[in-house]
Amino acid sequence: MLKIQDLKVEIDGKEIIKGLSLEINKGEVHAIMGPNGAGKSTLSAVIAGRDEYEVTGGTIEFDGKDIMDLAPEERAHAGVFLSFQYPVEIPGVSVTNFIKTAINESRKAKGLDPIPAKDLLKLMREKQQLLEMDKQFMSRSINEGFSGGEKKRNEIFQMAMLDPKLAILDETDSGLDIDALRIVANGVNKLKNEDNAVMVITHYQRLLDHIIPDFVHVLYDGKIVKSGDKNLALELEAKGYDWIKQELA
């Protein structure tokens, strides 16, 4: 589904990703772990198409097609979803209005009519329940005055509504208390099926107790330096990133 080959990325002339390759197939859950500054968030932003990063080498294919020249919204229409580490506030735009616009823009790109209001409301109710969200939440301005937990829950709610092929969760566990973590992870697990894939970016093992990865990759200094199964995450948790650094030295 996602195939990254020898990717190199710079920002302001500084190389952040230095030749990264990664392949994610449908039905799989991949975890990307690594210390601060390793390039984890850069990787997610580049896949989603953020243009402040300059890609200086390599390729990104999605569903067999090169997506490097696609605008972020076109990548979204193709089925890429990014759950933001720091979701932004948009004052005056309700969660309902935002998600309705997002769904209808994707439908428009596919030549479909806007979603009927009845279907939208039904879908929203379903996904609200999945993420244990209050109905009043839907009329609040998106992310404005949301707690850390609410923001992340709202991200996963949008993911549920948009039903992407590839969901990238960028530090979705940061700022979550235990209960919110459980709800968010539970939501992701229920949305998971054999046709989609999830890429979890995290510092810590604790999210991976809930969302069990098929593969764990360690990103360090712009490269994947080690890959393994879920046990690698446990090993990292026990030994710390210094262990990787020493191994590489």
Place this chain on the structure above:
Amino acid sequence: MTEEDKLLEEVTSAEYKYGFVTDIDSDTIKNGLNEDVIRLISSKKNEPEWLLEWRLEGFKKFQKMTEPEWANVHYNKPDLQAISYYSAPKPKKKLDSLDEVDPELLKTFEKLGISLEEQKHLTGVAVDIVVDSVSVATSFKEKLGELGIIFCSISEAIQEHPELVRKYIGTVVPQTDNFYAALNSAVFTDGSFCYIPKGTRCPMELSTYFRINQAGTGQFERTLLIADEGSYVSYLEGCTAPSRDENQLHAAVVELIAMDEAEIKYSTVQNWYPGDKEGKGGVFNFVTKRGICHKSAKISWTQVETGSAVTWKYPSCILKGDNSIGEFFSVAVTNNYQQADTGTKMIHIGKNTKSTIISKGIAAGYSNSSYRGLVKIMKGAENARNFSQCDSLLMGDKSGSHTFPYIEVKNKSALIEHEATTSKIGEDQLFYCNQRGIGTDEAIGLIVNGYCKDVLNQLPMEFAVEAQKLLSLSLEGSVG
């Protein structure tokens, strides 16, 4: 190249939708401004002597005044001698039904999205339309007449209800108020008139569409709206003009009178031609709007300003009566080389008077948007309250946003709050929307409409939808 950089280069790609010219035969008098022109206007309109005198008095005062320069706008002052002060579509005979209206003119209304018949039957909005200088059609008059409501062109009111016009004209905006108000007093050619009798709630929205059509004409309309004791009216005005290379002058005066316990809601969607991408042409919109509130009365101004090359406009409230309320809700969008200096004045005279000001400025391209507001609490205004919120949204780094709040308080019991914010549409917000599949133009529309929600919510439903579209359209293509 970042989004912000692209914004500098890519200014709006959206063409001005209303920039067509209607090919109708007009009766236009020679350019120039002098006493004879004023006499000619007055005689063409068959006006009573007192009004001619009033106009001439206004003209004398005008001649002693100079054009104001304190506003934060820069433009070449219009040559007032190069303007024709009267232009009317022919034939000028009085129209009783739409069938008598020039078919070319009716086509214009269709292009403007005003189907009179449809308006009549479906929306229940009564419409008065002013093209160039004269009012050409007022719908729904009979139905309103049954309630004693008068809604017609001011020319007609001068003929039919001279006592009302004479009693109130110039009482809220005196001839000497300012340069353009004085000019308007001398040469105004038409506008709307409305009177709501005591205790009457006007059952429909009253609406006026203003259109400048003829080249080289100025539009000087005068609107007078009187809500008698305990009455209520909601009034809408919309404005468009053809795209022309030269600047056209629009200098209107609007006077509102809210008697005891009356309420007036006055909404404007101003979409005069803003000039082209290089800042050529466009309407100079120099307007004086003011209302007076008697005891427990309320006046609410709502404006969505997207058009005009230069806007200079401060819809204000004189809160004379005890317990009266003034409100001002404004969205001003400037793009390309547009300039807007707009805001309000709230003059608290009566006890327990309250005012609210919500202003949202949006500046894109090379434009400049200024908020200028005065909150004045007079000595006798015990327990006056004011809340002001002035927000500015900048797009790109070539646009400017300015705030000039003035506060004068002469009574210690006053409570005044002022909040102000300045923000930019961030790349983070745009990317967030993009990532959810929302393209940049749609994202800007979404963000801007969200930002203006508090103001748009004040508009009547049909108008709010139109205003939302207009906002998105005005900013379309302003981010690459």
